[in-house]
Amino acid sequence: MARTSLKPAPSEQFELFATDTSLDISIASIVQEPLELLLAKNKHRLSVFDRRIYWWILSRLARYQTTETNEPIPIPDQNLVFDIPVLDLYPKQATGKQQKAAVDKKRRGSFSTEATYAHFKEIAKSLVEKSIIDVDHMTTIDPDSRQVGSIAIFPRALYRNGVMQVHLDRYIVPAMCMLGKGYTKYEREAAMSLSREASQILYVRLCRFLDFGYWSPSVDELRLILEATHYARYSNFKQRVLLPVVEELNTYSDLRVEFKEILEGIKVVRIHFTIYARRDEPKLALKQLRESLQLELESVYAMSLEQRQAHALNAFSVHYSFTPLQQKQILENETRLNKFFELHLKITDGLISIKKSPTSYLAAILFPKQDTAPRLL
Missing domain, CATH: 1.10.10 (Arc Repressor Mutant, subunit A)
Structure with missing residues (x-):
């Protein structure tokens, strides 16, 4: 044997x-x-x-x-x-x-x-x-x-x-x-760490949909899958089953799980799970930062030139030590002004890490060597 x-x-x-x-x-x-x-x-x-x-x-x-x-x-x-x-x-x-x-x-x-x-x-x-x-x-x-x-x-x-x-x-x-077809891939150690029956069941289900990144079962379907049909009221099902299970998965498993409730009128009829692997969390965080940056830039670019110049002057006074001539050259050149906002937002959002002087870093990019901008003091 x-x-x-x-x-x-x-x-x-x-x-x-x-x-x-x-x-x-x-x-x-x-x-x-x-x-x-x-x-x-x-x-x-x-x-x-x-x-x-x-x-x-x-x-x-x-x-x-x-x-x-x-x-x-x-x-x-x-x-x-x-x-x-x-x-x-x-x-x-x-x-x-x-x-x-x-x-x-x-x-x-x-x-x-x-x-x-x-x-x-x-x-x-x-x-x-x-x-x-x-x-x-x-x-x-x-x-x-x-x-x-x-x-x-x-x-x-x-x-x-x-x-x-x-x-x-x-x-x-x-x-x-x-x-x-029909097989799901999961992390054994993560599965073994779960102490709730409903957590084990949901974990295997979510792993099946990990490549898609989401799963949207109806509330009735989810109750049946998690063997929790005795919770007829959604509020009880959510407090006694759904929230504890999601918390356990996020604490012990290799998944990150978020959910939102889909309503019909005032009734919750569907749960939309967003699923991703914990190992991908840094990549997703970076992606979210970049998406946030893009929205911020679009908001800045939608301003008039005068509004952008006023915002830039405020940023100069708080974060940078450009010379008056450098400030003038940034404000009067719209391309350079927009580039300043792009770099400034990347720094403030954490997409760029500056070890030394942020002013020197920006000046090296905004005023290439061929430009005649005066050097920083």
């Missing part, structure tokens, strides 16, 4: 589906997730732990998800077995309460009374029950077959001594490894 373990066991590794037991989990940080497995309608409600276990296993299969070969991924001879240290299911970003529930740090890392065998027995039982899917929805298993029925993604889950052992049905492996 191909098997993951805390210690290397080369003799247990099997060709394509052998798992490198020396692989640190953080290496497989980008995971492609088959949406039909996690996001398909399920009669069971998945828990925070269900998803963390599922994502942990997907991270171990990540290397096969990035293959560029056109060869179909074969079905392994036996079910895959994964030994998951349950401490991996409690992320570093977890709250102090979660950490205390997971580990008693006073005694050899033994589990506290809140994390007993009974607790993980229920998690194991729940994982198996909730992993049952209809075969006719899983066309990737055998698209030419007309068989219908049910299959458990995780046919067995057992717990002992701080390790959750999970078996993965061999027929599901190709579906979990395939790239293709």
